[in-house]
Amino acid sequence: MTTLTHIAVGAVIAKTVLSGHNIHTDPGLVYAVAILFSNLPDIDVPIFGIRRTIRLNWNHRIHSFLHFPLFWVILLVAYQVGVPLNIRQPLTPYITIAGISLGIHFLLDSIGFNRGICWFGPFIKRQMSITRLVPEGKTVMASCLQYTKSMLFKMEVAIFIGCSLYLLVRR
Numbered sequence: 509m510t511t512l513t514h515i516a517v518g519a520v521i522a523k524t525v526l527s528g529h530n531i532h533t534d535p536g537l538v539y540a541v542a543i544l545f546s547n548l549p550d551i552d553v554p555i556f557g558i559r560r561t562i563r564l565n566w567n568h569r570i571h572s573f574l575h576f577p578l579f580w581v582i583l584l585v586a587y588q589v590g591v592p593l594n595i596r597q598p599l600t601p602y603i604t605i606a607g608i609s610l611g612i613h614f615l616l617d618s619i620g621f622n623r624g625i626c627w628f629g630p631f632i633k634r635q636m637s638i639t640r641l642v643p644e645g646k647t648v649m650a651s652c653l654q655y656t657k658s659m660l661f662k663m664e665v666a667i668f669i670g671c672s673l674y675l676l677v678r679r
């Protein structure tokens with residue numbers, strides 16, 4: 509899914525957490541954490557540069573450790589084991605929100621068009637997707653055009669509109 513959808517879903521996660529749970533958190537920080545972690549697996553794209561990213565032979569979902577769920581699981585386990593309880597305790601709501609946001613990012617990316625996600629990367633670099641993957645176009649432009657004509661694009665627009673309505677309408 510695209511960055512816009514990940515941002516919208518992150519904001520929905522934050523709003524849902526804040527409206528549904530009576531937890532002592534800073535609302536601004538909840539939004540920041542949810543939106544940041546909803547996009548963090550894709551952060552390698554601006555880091556490595558757009559030029560590298562649009563090269564069709566470089567797929568950040570295969571070539572970047574940030575897009576392997578296992579990396580985040582190891583990080584979380586290291587945090588649980590390595591950070592003292594008195595430091596962890598006040599951070600628990602934020603870490604939970606971060607984990608949920610990351611998980612939902614990977615689930616959304618599992619609804620793929622050209623690319624899926626390597627759930628078992630870096631050990632098994634096979635892209636998996638709930639939907640049937642379509643071979644990429646010969647150029648980035650061709651792939652983008654192909655995508656905008658797909659059912660998946662319509663679905664992504666629907667998710668984005670749904671999230672926007674939820675954020676605007678629901679108190």
Ligand SMILES: [Zn+2]
Pocket residue numbers: 509549550575613617
């Ligand atoms: Zn992604």
